[in-house]
Amino acid sequence: MPFVGEILKYRSVSIVGLSKNAGKTECLNYIIRRLPLDYFNVAVTSIGIDGETTDQVTGTAKPEITVREGMFFATSEKHFRQKRPLSELYAVSDEDTALGRVVTAKALQEGKVLLSGPSSAAALKRWMRSLKDFGIDLILIDGALSRLSTASPAVSEAMVLSTGAAYSANIRELVGKTAYVVELIRLPQYAGPEPGLRVSSFSSLDAGTLKAHPVIEVEGALTDRLLQMVRQGSGEEEVELVVGDFTKVFCSQELYRAFIRRGGRISVRMKSELLAVCVNPKAPNGIVLDSDILCRELSQRIGLPVYDIVKNEYEI
Amino acid sequence: MKFREIVESPCGIRYLFDELGLQSGYARKVLLDREMMIDSDQIDAAYARLRTYFNLVVSDRRRAEDMRFRLQGLRDISGTLSALAEGATLDEIEFFEIKHMAMLAEKLSDATYLDSVIGILDPDGLKIGTFYLYDSYSVELRRLRAAVEIDPDDAQTQELLVNEEDRLKKVISDKLRPYARQLSETLREMAELDISLALAVQMHAEGLEIPSSGTETKISGMFHPGVRAVLRTKGREFQAIDFAFKRGEPATVIGANMGGKTVALKTLCMLQYLYQFGFGLPVASAVMTPFDDIRFCIGDEQDEKTGLSSFAAEMQRIDRAVAAVERGGSVLLLVDEPARTTNPVEGTALVSALLELLADKPNLALVMTTHYTVEHAGRCWRVQGLLPGSKGRTMDYRLVPTTSHEVPHEALNIARELGIDPRWIELADTIMKRQYE
Secondary structure: OOOHHHHOOOOEEEEEEOOOOOOHHHHHHHHHHHOOHHHOOEEEEEOOOHHHHHHHHHOOOOOEEEEOOOOEEEEEHHHHHHOOOOEEEEEEEEEEEOOEEEEEEEEOOOEEEEOOOOOOHHHHHHHHHHHHHHOOOEEEEEOOOOOHHHHOOOOOOEEEEEEEOOOOOOHHHHHHHHHHHHHHHOOOEOOOOOOOEEEEOOOOOOHHHHHHOOEEEEEOOEOHHHHHHHHHHHOOOOOEEEEOOHHHEOOOHHHHHHHHHOOOEEEEOOOOEEEEEEEEOEOOOOOEOOHHHHHHHHHHHHOOOEEOOOOOOOOO | OEHHHHOOOOOOOHHHHHHOOOOOHHHHHHHHOOEOOOOHHHHHHHHHHHHHHHHHHHHOHHHHHHHHHHHOOOOOOHHHHHHHHOOOOOOHHHHHHHHHHHHHHHHHOOOOOHHHHHHHHOOOOOOOOOEOOOHHHOHHHHHHHHHHHHOOOOHHHHHHHHHHHHHHHHHHHHHHHHHHHHHHHHHHHHHHHHHHHHHHHHHHHHOOEOOEEOOOEEEEEEOOHHHHHHHHHOOOOOOOEEEEEEOOEOEEEEOOOOOOHHHHHHHHHHHHHHHHOOOOEOOOEEEEOOOOEEEEEOOOHHHHHOOOOHHHHHHHHHHHHHHHHHHOOOEEEEEEOOOOOOOHHHHHHHHHHHHHHOOOOOOEEEEEEOOOOOOOOOEEEEEEEEEEEOOEEEEEEEEEEEOOOOOOOOHHHHHHHOOOOHHHHHHHHHHHHHHHO
């Protein structure tokens, strides 16, 4: 039963897919099936409705999560009314989302639910705090499509990443793109003295300023524009950029690599815990990659175990 | 006039609203929708209620905080309750809302009917705030649920179960319906409780007082909480001010620049609103009198947004106020330095004429600050002004009644205190002496 034991060490874990149909829902269901609920109170929710509306567009199956008896879940009023097992209502939030308020309930039997929780990272954090009276040990968050913000260590303590053929149908490219995200997730924690210069993506920096400051704090997003400016301005000098966390890095892989090659460093204020990487070798357009090769190549590249949880139905 | 309409008034009442620690968004909504009171009996009753909560906050802070903590759970379920009253069949989420509110209210009010409501939504007597369609609502429900659990794919039983659940929702709704009106009242009371407790806590924290009602306004030791907060960040204190005015007797306030005339006028306006919305007052003590209409004429940045020159905006605003006075009903009119942006010759004429026009209006209380020397039959107050102190001359912001309507000539002295280039100021002094000799 790979990595589920790891999850139990944290109070909140987000499951994030690098693209639609990357196997995130299977991954979440895989985890839920294996949780020791007898002595563990678990709540599950998702952020926003991104995945939901996209599903309605492409016509693929809606992401349904199977909750087990005794589990808490949070979803919108609309989805709560639409589909759920017999559930006991615990709370109705004060905040409205596009699908109504967020309802928190405890499943009294196993069954499928449509998850559509709080609509922003801030609302999600408020919901997580509101759970304190219910004795929850672990919160699982279904991160919305290409919204890594849920995986921010400011929201959840640890994360599971799912990637797959839907992200890229070429193994080499898929491994490269996934490895880049993994590299960002594992950016080191900044440990030096307070940086003397703080910049934002709107700042303009001249070479003189950059040369005087080998360590620069980046407020908000690290964009291509900002990275380019730092790269050009600092010349041959080594420079370290400090960002809030990996979700604030929005620069292209090419530029990032060029910056690192020149001796640049990027570190984070808050480091993320990556617990596992799951792959889905099947894409919705019918392409199926070789699961074993994919797992092996990706694992070698990132130095972490990689799981195809659909193919290898690991024991419960 | 709703609170919502005056919360952005340039008098600065927003500060106290922002600092008000309301526990629920619903109470905030109720407060913003509150109508201004114009009847002194109604105001006195509101203050009597506020006083009991203030006493509670002072004598038993723990209990007050416990009540406030509970009120965090208050939700606006007025929509659900209206639907119930109108005959709708509610669902689990709505039953949960009602149960949640009834259990909250039971802890905070002595309404006896709440027991019956909770009884309907807690058939097993569990006394917990959660809800689902409990098995004990019907034998049939229990039987069908058991059958579905054994064979989840049996569509026929599934359908029977859904039908039975729908029937029970209707039964429960029908049982709750007679209480819908009372529940709406209780919901409203909970919001009022949240507001009263927040006001009482604010009175305690900011040192606010409950005024009494009378026929003339008499204020002692007033201060502007927002300005005081700013001064305190600079290590300074707000100097408390006394003031009085009444209907039929126009009052002007004259005095030096930087003497706090505008702040005093803003404070008067805020006090009037606070009084008529039943808030604690930033005073040592006060006798207040309600007005049907409160008009505050002060230039603000809104004028620029609407594209009017400040003179045009001001003239129109005062014109509307005069029309309101003509219509009857009691009016409090507070005017800050009218016609100050025009030349002193016409300005003085405009202000004198305004005072003459508004003299002998028994329905009007007028307080006006001005830089112009204007004779009128009403009362005149002046800022105490620069007084010799231990560290040079300091500003005394107190307002004192004066019989001379001649505005004090302190601008040059103040400019000297500000360290303005003496060549300029002394030349001005020479020119002025030449003119007046």
